[in-house]
Amino acid sequence: MCTAISKENLFGRNLDLDYSLDGKVIFIPRNYSFTFLHLGKTSHHYAILGMGLLIDNYPLYFDAFNECGLAGAGLNFPNNAKFNDFIKDKNNLSPYELLPYVLSHFKNVDEVEAFLNTANLIDVAFSKNLPLAPLHYIFADKNRCIVLEQDKDGLHVYNNPVNVLTNNPIFPIHLNNVKQLSKISNEYFNGHVKALNIIPDSVGFGSFGLPGDYSSRSRFLKAAYLTKYVNLPDDEEKRIVTFIDMLQQVSFIDGVALSKNNHYEKTLYSSCMNLKNLTYSYRLEYSSKINTIKMIVDEEEVIVF
Numbered sequence: 289m290c291t292a293i294s295k296e297n298l299f300g301r302n303l304d305l306d307y308s309l310d311g312k313v314i315f316i317p318r319n320y321s322f323t324f325l326h327l328g329k330t331s332h333h334y335a336i337l338g339m340g341l342l343i344d345n346y347p348l349y350f351d352a353f354n355e356c357g358l359a360g361a362g363l364n365f366p367n368n369a370k371f372n373d374f375i376k377d378k379n380n381l382s383p384y385e386l387l388p389y390v391l392s393h394f395k396n397v398d399e400v401e402a403f404l405n406t407a408n409l410i411d412v413a414f415s416k417n418l419p420l421a422p423l424h425y426i427f428a429d430k431n432r433c434i435v436l437e438q439d440k441d442g443l444h445v446y447n448n449p450v451n452v453l454t455n456n457p458i459f460p461i462h463l464n465n466v467k468q469l470s471k472i473s474n475e476y477f478n479g480h481v482k483a484l485n486i487i488p489d490s491v492g493f494g495s496f497g498l499p500g501d502y503s504s505r506s507r508f509l510k511a512a513y514l515t516k517y518v519n520l521p522d523d524e525e526k527r528i529v530t531f532i533d534m535l536q537q538v539s540f541i542d543g544v545a546l547s548k549n550n551h552y553e554k555t556l557y558s559s560c561m562n563l564k565n566l567t568y569s570y571r572l573e574y575s576s577k578i579n580t581i582k583m584i585v586d587e588e589e590v591i592v593f
Contacts, residue, residue, distance in 0.1 A: 290363040291507050291538045294428035294451040295515050298531045299359040300560040304540050306551035314347045315592045326380040333392035335590035337568050349387040355585045356395035357563035362423040364455050368439050369422035371411035378408035397432040404445045409438045426453040435459045452511040455504035462508045474517040502545045507538045528569045531560045
C-alpha cells in the first residue's frame with residue numbers, strides 16, 4: 289500500500305508493505321554517470337537524495353528529490369498498472385528508470401509534465417530476480433503536484449489539486465470520492481447541529497464521518513483532509529515532526545490489516561522532504577527518532593551531511 293502527501297514546501301510518504309525491505313538513504317551526486325535503456329547515457333545532471341535499494345550501483349528509489357526541489361515517489365498500483373512494449377518516437381523508460389531519469393533531468397513539475405506527455409513505460413525488469421513493481425507516481429515541487437498512471441488505456445498525467453496519492457483505484461475515481469468530504473470540516477460542530485441548539489460533548493464533530501479504515505480510498509480521503517487543515521509550524525524541526533505525524537494518521541500498525549498473501553501490512557518508514565531547505569527526514573518503524581540528512585548546494589558541487 290502507501291500514502292504520499294505534498295503540503296507547502298514539504299513532500300513525503302509512508303512505505304507500507306507486508307514484508308521487510310532493506311531500504312537505505314541513497315545520495316547520487318551531480319554528474320554521476322547514468323545509462324538508460326533507450327535514452328542513452330547522461331553524465332551531466334542534478335544531484336538526488338532519497339530512499340531506496342542500491343543494487344549494482346544503481347539507485348532503485350522509492351522516493352527522492354533533487355537539488356532543485358523537485359520530488360517524486362512510486363506507490364503500489366496493482367491490477368491497474370500496465371507497462372508496454374517499446375514504442376517508436378516515444379521516450380521509452382522502464383519504471384525502475386523513471387525516478388532517476390526525471391529527478392536527474394528536470395527542475396520542476398512543469399518540465400516533468402511536458403516530458404511525461406511524450407513518455408512510455410516499458411515492460412523491462414531490472415533483472416530476472418527483481419521483477420517490475422506495478423506502480424503509479426506522484427511528483428511535486430513547491431508549487432504544483434501531478435500524478436502519472438499508465439494503465440490499459442494508456443499513459444495519463446493528472447493535475448493533483450488535493451496533493452495526495454494512495455493506491456487503487458485510478459486517480460480520477462479518488463478525486464471524485466473527495467466529494468464525500470463536502471460536509472466535513474475542522475469546525476467545533478456542523479452548522480445543521482447548531483440550528484438545533486445541540487451542544488456537542490467533545491471537539492471534532494465537524495469531522496464526524498471522516499473515514500478511519502485502512503483502505504486506499506479511505507486513506508486518500510483522510511490524507512486530503514489532513515493536508516487541507518493541519519497547521520505546519522514556522523519552526524523547521526517542528527514542521528518536520530508535524531508532517532510525519534500527519535503520515536502516522538494513515539499508517540499501518542502490525543496486525544491491523546492482512547494482505548492477500550496472509551501477511552500483515554506495516555509502515556516500514558515515513559519520509560519528509562523539505563523542497564526549500566533540501567533536507568530528507570525519515571522515521572523507521574518501531575522508532576520515535578527522526579533522522580535528517582541535508583543537501584548543501586553550491587556552484588561547484590553538492591554534498592550531504
